[in-house]
Amino acid sequence: NAGVTQTPKFQVLKTGQSMTLQCAQDMNHEYMSWYRQDPGMGLRLIHYSVGAGITDQGEVPNGYNVSRSTTEDFPLRLLSAAPSQTSVYFCASSFSPGVTEAFFGQGTRLTVV
Amino acid sequence: TQLLEQSPQFLSIQEGENLTVYCNSSSVFSSLQWYRQEPGEGPVLLVTVVTGGEVKKLKRLTFQFGDARKDSSLHITAAQPGDTGLYLCAGAPGETSGSRLTFGEGTQLTVNP
Numbered sequence: 419n420a421g422v423t424q425t426p427k428f429q430v431l432k433t434g435q436s437m438t439l440q441c442a443q444d445m446n447h448e449y450m451s452w453y454r455q456d457p458g459m460g461l462r463l464i465h466y467s468v469g470a471g472i473t474d475q476g477e478v479p480n481g482y483n484v485s486r487s488t489t490e491d492f493p494l495r496l497l498s499a500a501p502s503q504t505s506v507y508f509c510a511s512s513f514s515p516g517v518t519e520a521f522f523g524q525g526t527r528l529t530v531v
Numbered sequence: 532t533q534l535l536e537q538s539p540q541f542l543s544i545q546e547g548e549n550l551t552v553y554c555n556s557s558s559v560f561s562s563l564q565w566y567r568q569e570p571g572e573g574p575v576l577l578v579t580v581v582t583g584g585e586v587k588k589l590k591r592l593t594f595q596f597g598d599a600r601k602d603s604s605l606h607i608t609a610a611q612p613g614d615t616g617l618y619l620c621a622g623a624p625g626e627t628s629g630s631r632l633t634f635g636e637g638t639q640l641t642v643n644p
Contacts, residue, residue: 461619461634522575
């Protein structure tokens with residue numbers, strides 16, 4: 419089973435460039451989310467979605483956009499990359515609200531120079 | 532934002548020793564999850580606790596949810612080098628938790644042979 423697939427695994431951007439981090443899941447999960455992980459700060463929620471067509475902001479949404487046109491895909495867009503967005507990004511999905519396991523992708527390591 | 536404080540942030544012990552990691556908050560969570568993350572990978576769920584006072588065991592790992600559902604602990608007995616990794620606690624704020632989890636800062640555990 420593929421689970422949650424993130425691409426690319428590594429990316430270097432110049433300040434001001436834009437890009438999209440891809441996330442796809444094949445488990446038919448309604449809930450998907452994006453986190454960033456920085457040293458000593460755990461995972462911080464950027465945006466999340468409770469189903470196709472529905473998205474909402476998390477803890478650190480500034481500088482990022484998301485959309486959810488299908489159940490399977492939840493891309494994260496960086497509008498104008500800044501060095502502060504250098505981080506490791508994780509996409510996660512889960513089946514339903516309540517006590518459910520979140521399945522994570524392998525992460526995208528992004529460096530903004 | 533509901534905050535989760537994990538302690539200690541770093542822990543380096545010898546094989547065979549016991550250890551406890553703590554996860555504390557001033558907020559009540561409907562459930563508390565513990566994840567383990569290895570370098571270059573996404574977090575993987577170890578356990579979910581739901582009921583106040585609940586204790587769950589997973590081989591040498593014992594997880595406890597506080598009576599007031601504001602804190603949790605992870606105790607490892609006779610640690611082994613294979614236990615090395617980043618341990619993360621994550622709280623679900625309510626019925627619509629799903630992918631919206633609040634993570635602690637993580638505890639980096641190193642077990643030396």
